[in-house]
Amino acid sequence: MNSRLFWKVVSLEARTKMSYRVEFWISAVAAFAADFGVVWFVWMAMFRESGAETIGGWTRDGIIIYYLTVVLVGKLVRYREFTGAISHDIYEGGLNRYLVFPVGYMPYKLAQRIGLQAPRIVQFALLGVIALLLVDIPAETAPTITTIVMAAATIAMAFLLSFMLDYCIHQVAFWADNVWSLDVAKWFVTSLLGGFMLPLSVFPGWAQDIMAWLPFRLLFDLPARVLLHRADAAEWALGLAAGVFWCAALWAAGRVLWRRGSLEYTGVGI
Amino acid sequence: MIEVDHLSKTFWVHKKKPGLMGSVRSLFKREKVEKRAVRDVSFRIDEGEIVGLVGANGAGKTTLVKMLAGIIHPSSGAARVLGHTPWERHNDYRRRIALIMGQKAQLWWDLPAADCFLLLKEIYRIPTDEYRRRLAYLSEVLSIGDELNVQIRRLSLGERMKMELIAVLLHGPRVVFLDEPTIGLDLTAQRAIRDFILTYREAHRPAMLLTSHYMEDIQRLCKRILIIREGEIVYDGELARVVERYAPNKVLKVHLRRTGQKVQPTNELRALGEIVECSEDTLCLRVARDRVAEVSARLLTTYDVADLAIEEMDIGTIIERIFRERGEVQA
Incomplete structure (x- = not known):
């Protein structure tokens, strides 16, 4: 797929997404309020009931900032809607047209995902600025040019990793038709083990050791900690390298699944 | 241009008994049944030919078209289209074919047709001059004007089908698969689509394989037909001779x-x-x-x-009877 086509797809998808502006803003506010509101109430209750100053190395204000960051990062990293989902294409037969086009399906879907996700940069920036104004952020965790650049690279890697995970999991639809429940399971696992539900530091040591070998922490935990000055340059570089490794591994797995799965594909109807 | 040699496709479909108990049982054990959608099919189509593929629902028409378009793999047999094996999906092959599926919109629902076409220009790498010339030609022949700038989902069914036709022909394909291009259209729109297909065939001479449930489409567009029944080709020849042979x-x-x-x-x-x-x-x-x-x-x-x-027995009636019956049809 040439870069001209790639960016054309990105641009078209982004424009389509932004053409539904009511939905765009409602989803921005509602998703943010839901994601952030739930954890805010839960953590406030935990601090109040336990009477502890810190939990898992986080103070009450620290955890609020962590969640603000993680929710904002999540907006850029993962995509919850079904529009353009690979499993949907397989199940509904929308894949037919992509098989007839002289382009690779995976790069096309990647471009499509970037296009669908790109407008969220506006949501991210706007909600981020509002958060900066409303929340008292300590000077030592305030974003700097360096952390913003480092976080941008980490978020880009996390976005690609999230896409590759979806690319592999959704291809199960070649055999199972409907993978909605698998998608929900992935959502839960990535949220729990990726640091979206809880900071990974609150897990027991042995669990953290296991999670260090899994790709999920690279999705939310690493980008958030980079933005909050909690990851040094070495950890950042190592995390990026691990992300690239996992993307390559999932890409290879995705190719195998595609080769096998497309033999099973019926294109809906006989 | 299209050579099909003993092509077959078998699907395995799950069978589920009706009712609640059937659903519960299928959670633990499911029976698979073999469905032979296409059986040992052979034929060839030359440049400039429009061949009608007719058969009842489930006869295997769409499966055959999907194999030739490279969407699905056959269970056995071979096919060469423009010198390529379709299901290998070489980009050289995909740049020279087109598929239109009347039952499944191929264009992007939320985009105006003009944007869809620009995207297709990039997908097929059509040079700008060529793109403009083809779009102007196709729009004129299909009487398309301001509709180009309207979102696909806001167009009428007939207008949408015209856009689908423009979309699949923009890159000048040498082989066109038309799977029920007039389905659901009113008589005027059907006629417009048929006239367009004939005009396009005269001007560009691609090989076309057309499936349709409307005998009017077949009679107007095809000199030759393939009749498919339960996955098998039971007739391959001139449309006019169907009457002689079966009536x-x-x-x-x-x-x-x-x-x-x-x-x-x-x-x-x-x-x-x-x-x-x-x-x-x-x-x-x-x-x-x-x-x-x-x-x-x-x-x-x-x-x-x-x-x-x-x-004379109506040709549509004869073909319908061939779909249903195994023996010779008497007038």
Whole structure:
């Protein structure tokens, strides 16, 4: 797929997404309020009931900032809607047209995902600025040019990793038709083990050791900690390298699944 | 251009017993049944030909088209289209074919057609001058104007199908698969699509394989048809010869001047053909195709004939009967 086509797809998808502006803003506010509101109430209750100053190395204000960051990062990293989902294409037969086009399906879907996700940069920036104004952020965790650049690279890697995970999991639809429940399971696992539900530091040591070998922490935990000055340059570089490794591994797995799965594909109807 | 050699496709489909218990049982154990959608099909189509692929629902038409378009893999057999094996999906191949599926919109629902076409320009790497020339030509022939700037989902079904046709023909394909291109359209839109396909064929001479449930499409567009029944090609030949092959008889309908006497079904009359109706003023005989002239002459000289009509079975009816029956069809 040439870069001209790639960016054309990105641009078209982004424009389509932004053409539904009511939905765009409602989803921005509602998703943010839901994601952030739930954890805010839960953590406030935990601090109040336990009477502890810190939990898992986080103070009450620290955890609020962590969640603000993680929710904002999540907006850029993962995509919850079904529009353009690979499993949907397989199940509904929308894949037919992509098989007839002289382009690779995976790069096309990647471009499509970037296009669908790109407008969220506006949501991210706007909600981020509002958060900066409303929340008292300590000077030592305030974003700097360096952390913003480092976080941008980490978020880009996390976005690609999230896409590759979806690319592999959704291809199960070649055999199972409907993978909605698998998608929900992935959502839960990535949220729990990726640091979206809880900071990974609150897990027991042995669990953290296991999670260090899994790709999920690279999705939310690493980008958030980079933005909050909690990851040094070495950890950042190592995390990026691990992300690239996992993307390559999932890409290879995705190719195998595609080769096998497309033999099973019926294109809906006989 | 299209060569198909003993192509077959078998699907395994899950069978589930009806009712709640059937659903519960299927959670633990599911029975698989073999569905042979296409069986040992062979044919070829040359440049400039429009070949109609006709068959009942589930006969295997769409499966065959999907294999030739490279969407699904066959279970056995071979096919060469433009020198390529379709399901290998080489980009060189995909740049030279087009598929239109009347039942499944291919264009992007939320985009205006003009944006869809620009995207297709990039997908097929169509040079800008060529793109402009083709779009102008196709828009003119299909009478498309301001609709280009309207979102696809806001267009009428007929307008949408016209856009689908433009979309699949922009890159100048040499082979076009048309799977029910007029389905759901009103008569005027159907006619417009048919006229366009003929015009396009004359101007560009691609090979076209057309499936349709409308006999009007087949009769107007195809000189040659393939009849597919339960996955097998049961007829491959000229449309006009279907009648000769599957309807060897014609019906002679004679209106007699009233004499007050009923015509008797005599042995002499039976020798001319099978008596379908015999009343005071009407005589209907089913007669072998090659005896029609002789029998007509005999009837004209024997009876006081007011009017004589020779009826051919409607081709659509013949084909419908071929879908259902295994034996020869009698007129």
